[in-house]
Amino acid sequence: MLSAILAHAPALQTVVPLIAAPLCVLFGRRHLAWAITLAASLISALFAAYLLAQTLDGSVISYELGGWAPPLGIEYRIDAVNAFVLFIVASVGALVALYARESIEQEIDPALHVYFYTAFLLCLTGLLGVTITGDAFNVFVFLEISSLSTYTLVALGAGRDQRALTAAYNYLIMGTIGATFFVIGIGFLYMLTGTLNMADLAERIAALGDNRTLRIAFVFIFVGIGLKLAMFPLHLWLPNAYSYAPSVVSVFLAATATKVAVYVMLRFLFTVFGFDYGFQAATLQTIVVPLAVIAMFASSIVAIFQSDLKRMLAYSSVAQIGYILLGISLLNKPGLTAGIIHLFNHAVIKGALFMAVGAFVYRIGSSRIEDLRGIGKQMPWMAAAFVAAGLGLIGVPLTAGFISKWYLIQATLDEGAWWLALLIVGSSLLAVIYVWRVVEAMYLAAPVQDAPVKKAPWSMIVPTWIMVLASLYFGINTELTGKAASTAADLLIQATQIEKAPETVPGAPAAGE
Amino acid sequence: MFDDFSSSFIIQHYNYWMVIVLMMVGLYIVVSRGNLVKKIVGLNLFQTAVFMLYISVGKIIGGTAPILTGNPDEVYSNPLPHVLILTAIVVGVATTALGLALIVRINERYGTIEEDEIADIEQEIDRQESA
Numbered sequence: 001m002l003s004a005i006l007a008h009a010p011a012l013q014t015v016v017p018l019i020a021a022p023l024c025v026l027f028g029r030r031h032l033a034w035a036i037t038l039a040a041s042l043i044s045a046l047f048a049a050y051l052l053a054q055t056l057d058g059s060v061i062s063y064e065l066g067g068w069a070p071p072l073g074i075e076y077r078i079d080a081v082n083a084f085v086l087f088i089v090a091s092v093g094a095l096v097a098l099y100a101r102e103s104i105e106q107e108i109d110p111a112l113h114v115y116f117y118t119a120f121l122l123c124l125t126g127l128l129g130v131t132i133t134g135d136a137f138n139v140f141v142f143l144e145i146s147s148l149s150t151y152t153l154v155a156l157g158a159g160r161d162q163r164a165l166t167a168a169y170n171y172l173i174m175g176t177i178g179a180t181f182f183v184i185g186i187g188f189l190y191m192l193t194g195t196l197n198m199a200d201l202a203e204r205i206a207a208l209g210d211n212r213t214l215r216i217a218f219v220f221i222f223v224g225i226g227l228k229l230a231m232f233p234l235h236l237w238l239p240n241a242y243s244y245a246p247s248v249v250s251v252f253l254a255a256t257a258t259k260v261a262v263y264v265m266l267r268f269l270f271t272v273f274g275f276d277y278g279f280q281a282a283t284l285q286t287i288v289v290p291l292a293v294i295a296m297f298a299s300s301i302v303a304i305f306q307s308d309l310k311r312m313l314a315y316s317s318v319a320q321i322g323y324i325l326l327g328i329s330l331l332n333k334p335g336l337t338a339g340i341i342h343l344f345n346h347a348v349i350k351g352a353l354f355m356a357v358g359a360f361v362y363r364i365g366s367s368r369i370e371d372l373r374g375i376g377k378q379m380p381w382m383a384a385a386f387v388a389a390g391l392g393l394i395g396v397p398l399t400a401g402f403i404s405k406w407y408l409i410q411a412t413l414d415e416g417a418w419w420l421a422l423l424i425v426g427s428s429l430l431a432v433i434y435v436w437r438v439v440e441a442m443y444l445a446a447p448v449q450d451a452p453v454k455k456a457p458w459s460m461i462v463p464t465w466i467m468v469l470a471s472l473y474f475g476i477n478t479e480l481t482g483k484a485a486s487t488a489a490d491l492l493i494q495a496t497q498i499e500k501a502p503e504t505v506p507g508a509p510a511a512g513e
Numbered sequence: 514m515f516d517d518f519s520s521s522f523i524i525q526h527y528n529y530w531m532v533i534v535l536m537m538v539g540l541y542i543v544v545s546r547g548n549l550v551k552k553i554v555g556l557n558l559f560q561t562a563v564f565m566l567y568i569s570v571g572k573i574i575g576g577t578a579p580i581l582t583g584n585p586d587e588v589y590s591n592p593l594p595h596v597l598i599l600t601a602i603v604v605g606v607a608t609t610a611l612g613l614a615l616i617v618r619i620n621e622r623y624g625t626i627e628e629d630e631i632a633d634i635e636q637e638i639d640r641q642e643s644a
Contacts, residue, residue, distance in 0.1 A: 137597055144604045151611055155618065162622040163635055169615045173543060176556055176608050183601060184563055190594070191570050307643065368642070 006050060010063035010076040013047035013090065014128045016040050021121035030113035034101050037117045041094040041124060048090035048128075052083040058487050062134070070134065071197035077134030080487040084340065085131045085263045088347050092255045093124045096248060099355060099463040103248040106362050107160050116156055120252070123149040127260045136186050136196045136272070139264060140179065143228070147175045150257060154245040167240035174237040178227030185221030188213050201272050202495065215279055221268050222283065229261030231288075231325060232295035235318045242314035247358030250310055254317055255351035259343050262324055269328070270492040284329035292329065293423055295322030300430035304437070309357050309367045312434055313350065316393065319427065320346045323408060326420070330411050336489035338407035341481050345392070345400035345474060352389035352467035356382045359456035359464065369438060374447025382456050383442050385468045390435040392471045395428050399475040528569040536562035547628040549619065553612045560605045567594040567601075
C-alpha cells in the first residue's frame with residue numbers, strides 16, 4: 001500500500017494541495033480551512049523529503065503523467081537539483097501554514113480567511129509544479145497558477161494598508177509581461193525543435209547547433225524569468241509587493257517564490273540551452289555578473305535608508321538574489337554550489353526574519369523601525385530570533401549565511417577574480433549597517449510606550465524558531481546542504497560542457513547527452 | 514540575412530509582421546497609458562500577439578483540421594500549438610479578470626483609476642506616516 005502511494009509521490013505532492021484548495025472554499029469554515037491547509041502542506045513536505053532522499057545520490061526519477069511516455073506525454077523529472085528546491089518550498093510551506101493562523105487573525109478580515117488559505121494552497125501547488133515538471137510549457141502553466149494566486153495574496157494586505165492593491169496591480173502587470181516573454185521564448189524553442197520536453201529539447205538543441213532563433217529564444221526566456229526572480233533592474237515590483245502584503249505572505253514569497261524562479265533560470269540555462277556556443281556563457285559573464293554586483297551594493301544601500309522593516313528586508317532580498325546570481329554566473333562548480341546553497345540558506349534566513357517581523361506587526365500593528373524601539377525587552381523571543389537570523393544575513397561565522405559566502409568567495413578565487421571576493425565582503429558590511437540599525441532600535445532605544453507588549457503566540461514563535469535553528473544548524477553542519485548542492489551542481493554541469501569546453505571540437509555532438 | 518530583404522521577404526512573413534506590430538502596440542499601451550483599465554487592454558493585446566505567433570506556426574499550407582479521414586495523403590495542421598494556446602488563453606482570461614477585480618477595489622479605496630492621481634494619494638499617505 002505504502003509503496004504504491006510512494007510510487008506516485010511526484011504527482012501527489014503537487015496534486016494534494018491542488019485538491020485541498022477548493023475543499024477550503026467548499027467547507028467555508030476558516031478553522032477547518034486552516035486544518036486542511038496544514039495537513040495538505042505537511043503531506044507535500046513529506047513527499048518532497050522522500051523525493052530528496054531518493055535523489056541525493058545523483059539518481060533521476062522520471063514519472064510519466066497519466067502513463068503517457070515522454071517526450072509526447074508530460075514528464076515529471078526529479079533529480080537532486082529540483083528535489084532540493086521542492087524540499088525548500090514544501091517545508092517552508094508547511095511552516096508558513098502553521099504560522100498563518102494567528103498572523104492573519106490580525107491582518108486579514110475573518111470573512112476572507114478561507115480565500116486566503118485557498119490562494120495559499122494554489123500558490124504552493126504552482127511553485128511545486130514549476131519545480132517538479134520536466135515539460136517547458138508546463139512550467140509556464142504552473143508559473144501562472146502560482147503568480148495569479150500570489151497577486152491575490154498580496155492584494156489581501158489591503159485590510160491593513162490600501163497600497164497593497166496598487167502593489168498587487170503593478171506586480172500583475174510586470175509578472176504577466178515576464179510570463180508572456182517566457183512563453184514567447186518557449187514558442188521559439190518549439191518552432192525550432194518541435195518538442196517541449198526539456199530533456200528532449202536539450203538533445204535537439206545540441207544537435208542543431210547555434211542559430212539566431214535559439215539566441216532569440218534564450219533572450220526572451222532569460223528576461224522573462226529575470227522579471228519573475230527580481231534580477232536587479234527588473235526588481236521594481238518586489239519592494240512594494242513584499243512590504244504591503246500580509247506578513248505571512250511576505251514570509252512565504254520571500255522564502256520560496258524568487259527561489260523557484262532562480263531554479264527555472266538554472267534549469268533552462270544549464271539543462272536546456274547548455275553552454276556549447278559561448279553566447280549564453282558570454283551573456284552571463286558580461287551582463288549578469290555586473291548586474292549582480294550592482295544589486296548587491298545598490299539594494300543594500302537603499303535598504304539602509306528604509307524606515308519600514310519589511311521594505312528594508314525586501315531590498316535586502318534583491319541584494320541576496322544578486323549573490324545567488326553571481327554564484328551561478330561564475331560558471332564553475334564551486335560557484336554553482338554556492339548559488340544553490342545560498343538559495344536554501346537565504347530562504348531559511350529571510351523566512352525567519354519576515355516571521356519575526358510578522359510577530360511584531362501582530363502585537364504592535366506596525367513594522368516601522370521607529371515603532372519597534374525597545375521591543376527587545378518586550379518581545380525577547382522574537383527580537384532574539386530576528387538578531388540570530390540577521391547575523392545569518394550578514395554572514396557571521398556559525399550561521400548559514402557564512403557557509404554561502406564561504407563557498408561564493410572560494411568560487412570567485414578559483415576564477416582568479418579576487419576583486420569580486422572583495423566586493424562580496426564589502427557588500428556584506430552594508431548588511432551589517434542595516435541589521436545594526438534595527439538591533440539598535442530594538443535593544444538600545446527607550447521603549448515607545450510603557451504599556452507591556454504581550455509575547456507572540458506560540459504558533460508564531462515555534463515556526464520562527466524552527467527557521468532560526470535551521471539557519472544555525474545548517475551553518476554548523478553543512479553535510480545535507482553541501483551534499484545536495486554539490487550533487488545538484490554536478491548534475492547541472494554534466495548537462496553542459498563547461499568543464500570540457502576547451503577540448504571539444506566545434507560541431508562535435510554533445511557528450512554525455 | 515538581410516540580403517533578401519525585399520517585398521517578397523516581407524510578404525512571405527506577413528504573419529510575423531502582424532505579430533510584431535500587435536505586440537509592440539500592446540506593450541506601448543501598457544507602458545505609456547496612465548489609466549489602469551487601458552493598461553489591462555494593452556496587456557491583452559500583447560498576449561494576443563503571442564497567441565497569434567503560436568497559432569500561425571502550427572499552420573501548414575493546404576493542411577486541414579487534424580481529424581483522421583482515412584486518406585493517407587491528407588495534410589494536417591499541427592494541433593499542438595492550438596492546444597497550448599487554449600491553455601494560454603485561459604491564463605490570459607484569468608489574468609484579465611483578476612486585474613479588473615483589483616481595479617474595482619482600487620477605485621473603491623482611492624476614488625480614481627488614474628496612475629498619477631494614485632501616486633499623489635500614496636505620496637500623501639507616506640508623508641502622513643513619516644510625520
